[in-house]
Amino acid sequence: MNDLSLFKRFAPQAPKQFQEGNNAVIYTRVSSAEQEDNTSLASQKRYCEMYADKKGLNVVGYFGGTYESAKTDDRKEFNRMLTFVKRSKNINYVIVYSYERFSRSGIAGASIADDLLKKYGVITLATTQELDPTTPAGSFQQKILFLFGQMDNELRRDKVVTGMRELLMKGYWVWAVPRGYEDLNKGKATERNLVVNEEGRLLKKAFEWKAYQQLSNAEIVREMKKIGVKLSEKHINNLFTNPFYCGLITSKLIPGQVIEGKHEPLVTKELFLTVNHIKDEKRIHGFVYDRENENLPLKIFTKCDKCGNTMTGYLVKKKGLHYYKCNTKGCGANRSAKVMHEKFRSLLKNFWIEKEDREIIKLQLEEQMGVFFKSQIENAKALRLKLGELKAKQETMEERFVIGEIDRNLYNKFKPKYEKECFEIERELNKTGGYSSNLKKVIDLVTKICLNPLLLWDSSDLYGKRIFQNLLFPEGIIYNRELDNYRTMRVNSFFSSIPQLARVLEGDKKRDSIKFDKIPTWVGPPGLEPGTP
Incomplete structure (x- = not known):
């Protein structure tokens, strides 16, 4: 039989995404209205159009064109673009000025670009960082660029955080004015004058009812409503556990420290402690497991050398210390998070x-x-x-x-x-x-x-640490409790x-x-x- 046309149905077809043309969409964004020149919206759009023209791509849609932070991927225009691309079924490319314009969320941004490619056949291209994400090397490089975008975010944040930390250490509150207060020097971060306002004097009654009459939170909510202050039980709980109201400042930026604030106290320290003593009597002390905690980045990533299971983490509430633990019955692998982190830093020094x-x-x-x-x-x-x-x-x-x-x-x-x-x-x-x-x-x-691998790991958030760990050690690390050290496959x-x-x-x-x-x-x-x- 010489007519082979009957056998065409058995011949492999070219991938669908490579057959439907060269349609593309352009996404542009800036983080603030102050950005100008090379990274302005108009400049980004122009460079993206020039890039599309050079590559012979047909631009069928524009998205963004506004101010959106890329620290997270919960962005209105960004999500509108993703929805359009996924539903159109005939889009081949997303063009951005640079990958940091697409996302600065590190592993999350890389995951979105990878999902677009593998599920929808849509390639994310950057005009200033030419690479081919369909190749192993190009895909790896793209993920690294997303990681560096996140790292850059962290470094910028570190500069801001350093200034905020200095103000906190001096006793100045650096965030929005808490409920019950007003700022007499509004707009002056280093000269803020936070004083108790009329609502604050009413909020003080909530502390007094809790301490002296031992009312429940639900009862306090009802009583506060009678005097014109609307609160939920959650708000009441936050009020009672915030040292700010007794004139002190605590923050994640200054962990483990308590600073005398420059602001006027709403209640005395004695009243604050009395209220929290009432709450503490009803608590069950011990330790609690932490599912997602920035203090335990090596959780799951680390395996027990003795039994091979992944190690979890928990917090000893009385001591305020985190630990890693193997949950296999009878294994006994248990170690301070502080020690294990220091040993991991020593491991990273090998690559410095x-x-x-x-x-x-x-x-x-x-x-x-x-x-x-x-x-x-x-x-x-x-x-x-x-x-x-x-x-x-x-x-x-x-x-x-x-x-x-x-x-x-x-x-x-x-x-x-x-x-x-x-x-x-x-x-x-x-x-x-x-x-x-x-x-x-x-x-x-x-x-x-x-x-400086130590700086990259130390300055990243939980997800940044995890992507770096898995980048360096793809199969995780193994902890030996007897030798008190790590090894990797x-x-x-x-x-x-x-x-x-x-x-x-x-x-x-x-x-x-x-x-x-x-x-x-x-x-x-x-x-x-x-x-x-």
């Missing part, structure tokens, strides 16, 4: 490189990783050769059709076949052709991280040789040259099993 060593380490990493990517690069060469042969055949066939050597039926039979084969090869080339340039970009980011391939390279450089500071040919292709820090690509 000096600024002056960065360039030479980058060159060595490029050589090592180039060995791994050699097969992909050679495969790309073979694909280009095959593509050239196919296009030559296609041109020959078209020429023969023009001069009448073959009829239209034969031409129509082979033309789709050649076009499909060319399309599939070009798609594969898009995945492999950028390995060389992407590899250098990834290594540049990896070595940038290693200039695998180190990320891009990081695994850095400790040995750093040690070689440290030992050869006074030499004129370093013989890297003596270093194994893949090496890891002491006590860690080497990473594999």
